[in-house]
Amino acid sequence: MKQWDGRSKGTVLGYKIFVNVMKKLGIKAAYSVLIFVAFYYFITAYSSNKSIYEYFRYRLNFSVLKSILSVYKSYYTFGQTLIDKTAINAGLRNKYSYEFDGIELLKNLLDQKQGGMLISAHVGNFEVAEHFFADIDFDCQINLVTTDLERNVIKEYLESISMKPSVKFILIQEDLSHIFEINNALSRNELICFTGDRYFEGNKTMSEVLLGKEANFPAGPFSIASRLKVPVAFVYVMKEKNLHYHLYARQANFKHRDANALLKEFCVNLETIVKKYPYQWFNYFDFWK
Amino acid sequence: MVKSKIAEKLNAILIDEFEVDPSVISEEKNIKESLDLDSLDYVDLVVIIESNFGVKLIKEDFQNMITFEDFYAIVEQKLENK
Numbered sequence: 001m002k003q004w005d006g007r008s009k010g011t012v013l014g015y016k017i018f019v020n021v022m023k024k025l026g027i028k029a030a031y032s033v034l035i036f037v038a039f040y041y042f043i044t045a046y047s048s049n050k051s052i053y054e055y056f057r058y059r060l061n062f063s064v065l066k067s068i069l070s071v072y073k074s075y076y077t078f079g080q081t082l083i084d085k086t087a088i089n090a091g092l093r094n095k096y097s098y099e100f101d102g103i104e105l106l107k108n109l110l111d112q113k114q115g116g117m118l119i120s121a122h123v124g125n126f127e128v129a130e131h132f133f134a135d136i137d138f139d140c141q142i143n144l145v146t147t148d149l150e151r152n153v154i155k156e157y158l159e160s161i162s163m164k165p166s167v168k169f170i171l172i173q174e175d176l177s178h179i180f181e182i183n184n185a186l187s188r189n190e191l192i193c194f195t196g197d198r199y200f201e202g203n204k205t206m207s208e209v210l211l212g213k214e215a216n217f218p219a220g221p222f223s224i225a226s227r228l229k230v231p232v233a234f235v236y237v238m239k240e241k242n243l244h245y246h247l248y249a250r251q252a253n254f255k256h257r258d259a260n261a262l263l264k265e266f267c268v269n270l271e272t273i274v275k276k277y278p279y280q281w282f283n284y285f286d287f288w289k
Numbered sequence: 290m291v292k293s294k295i296a297e298k299l300n301a302i303l304i305d306e307f308e309v310d311p312s313v314i315s316e317e318k319n320i321k322e323s324l325d326l327d328s329l330d331y332v333d334l335v336v337i338i339e340s341n342f343g344v345k346l347i348k349e350d351f352q353n354m355i356t357f358e359d360f361y362a363i364v365e366q367k368l369e370n371k
Contacts, residue, residue, distance in 0.1 A: 172329070178328070202327070223333070
């Protein structure tokens, strides 16, 4: 897989099994099912295995043996985040604990009444953030800008069992309606969130060094965030031991219209997170091609 | 504001915002191709027009906007109806 093909792994049946196990037997029981599911991917997903192995071996400089074991651990951790997301959406929020690092920054950002832009990545579990925000008097709608390709039957199924709408999706559309949705959301003082680490064929890209090697990133999020004169922050929601999450928010400091500087800062910030949580890098394709 | 003045002002803004050579802009050229706009760049375009001319572009405006000339005409009409 040379670049992300726009599709997430798994089937609706697989997700249904998880949801039922989780509801009837608990979250930890659902985790135990992952032992087998992660192993299945570990022995069958050649392309993903290769990409994620190279990430551990050459980007994080793990030994050969540790890299192989880490491939399995990566799938297992990814499965855990999916279970957590489903569990939280299905009303099991009280089973989880959390801590914030930089929430004041997000509050200050909204105090400016201009809306704000969040740039995240496919690490950790960003989509559960809103449930934790609700607990700390940070009641703000988050709009995640995404593409049609990422909307699939799995997400539709997961949304169908959700107790309340969580993150709102703004889909990038041919008719450009997303432009107005983004502008309207900002004018309502809402947050617009982009993932800064994946692009599709036909998107403009920018390159920057991440973990010691140059990679391509989507130009759009960095270009818009650097031009729109709204505050910008990097956010990550990372899973820790047991059922605990750690939310990070960091202010992005860059010169107006300097998209390259913003991307560079994003990479420095993302690198810190990835090194701290190496098993929560969920880009299972050749990121550094 | 007359059309030629609108075009002049728009061109200056586009050259500055999208960092393009003035030679890429001419009335009959395709605006998307000339400015190398992708789907997210249009967000900038809407904000630029609103902040510089005080008019709001709507979704339908983009359906008829192929060339720079179309773009000038749309902004001109918006200003007339302001």
